[in-house]
Amino acid sequence: MPFVRFYHVSKVYSRQSRQFFWRFFVETMGRKPREPIRALNDVTFELGAGESLAVIGHNGAGKSTLLSLVAGLTTPESGLVEVEGRVMALLELGSGFHYDMTGAENLRLNAALCGLTKKQTEERYQQIVDFSELRSFINEPLRTYSMGMILRLGFSIAVHVEADILLLDEVLVVGDQDFQQKCLTRILRMKQEGKILMCVSHAPDMLRMLCERALWIESGAVIMQGAAGDVIDAYRAGSVPVNAS
């Protein structure tokens, strides 16, 4: 069974100058090194099969850092991150795509990067193309695509990888209404199959629809966590209700 567990996780980004000799000079002159940024500060939560978590907070609150940690793209300074199951991270539109290659070439490359074998890629190729509704555009170079079309391709690959844990970072907003609906249906089905979903978005309605639980962070620290509806209401009101945890 897949799970995601964070125990008192903190992540720090150093702000020291990377110009080694300059730094040496400045520090011998007695200037103190700049304070590091605390991107995440003592975050604890746990997700099991079929559970879904919306991560909310203002820009720079640490939401993307949190997803990067789940995906294993970076490591925490302290605390423990435990992830069981295959992770599919859709953290940015078109990451891993090359704009001089065609949609089909990008599809194969991306499927491989997301962990599919050659056989699985060929088996699912047609399904992915059908889901994306790109049809003949699939053989055009990616630089001719609109943002919406790139989203379609990226998202279609993501849902066909059949990962146990799906991470979405603010990517669904570009698609048109019909495609969004189709994606939502698909994600809800994946949840019923026991997959874990973690979502970052600034669209509260979509988060309410997708996630049962929510985590509100600011400046890396947890402000509130609980049922998605309550946390999103509190976030929009700008304060934590007195009786909430």
Place this chain on the structure above:
Amino acid sequence: MRRKNYGFVLRNLISRDFKIRYRNMSLGVFWSLLNPLVMMAVLTFVFTRIFPNVAVKNFHISILSGLVIFNFFSLSWQSATVSIYGNSGLIKRVPLARELLPVATVLANSLHFLIQIGLLVFLALLAGYAVNAYWLLLPVIFALEIVFVCGLALVTSALDVYFRDVRYVVESANTVLFWLVPIFYSFAMIPPEYRSVYQYNPVAAVVLACRAIIMEGRMPPESLLVKLPVVSVSFLALGFLLFRRLQRKFADYL
């Protein structure tokens, strides 16, 4: 990062590099042949007409063998060094075995290397050199060069994330090496007191071995056949170890 489809990923990354390199160009992959031919013509002209150079017969083959081997080394090392930085989108957003990126860049360059080796063999046969039993060693020697560059590239590509200066260090090292690898001179012309220095240069060793086999029809020195694999394989091992350690913080530095 714990995936079992490395081969498929690697193949896709290599074909990406290979396809993109000459896409939208009318001559496409022919540039792989034209580049060394032009260089060969210029160097042959300079070192036979301007600086008459009588020591070597079939000077153009001697030059081309040096050029093909050096060009592969220099191009693949330089492009692989920036491969992590150049794929920062992948490093920051997609969980994958990151050591595949520099290795794929080197291997994509190896395809061009292969084409150029074909050119070298073709011109060598045209110049009248016969195939001999030692030719069987050539693939091994070239493979060892690829292994060596992979090791070197793993080290420099990882360091380049932390210190962007590394790419310029590599660039300068290549400029120096162009003169210190016997491309337009032969080993015989190197004064004996400097020869021992050349022994420790794997690229020079590959050139030496290649010329011995193709142009002189003899077995390369045995000491070389021992040193080359030892150096290449240990560099690869070192590269992997260092890369493993350094890659944990990649996403924070890009």
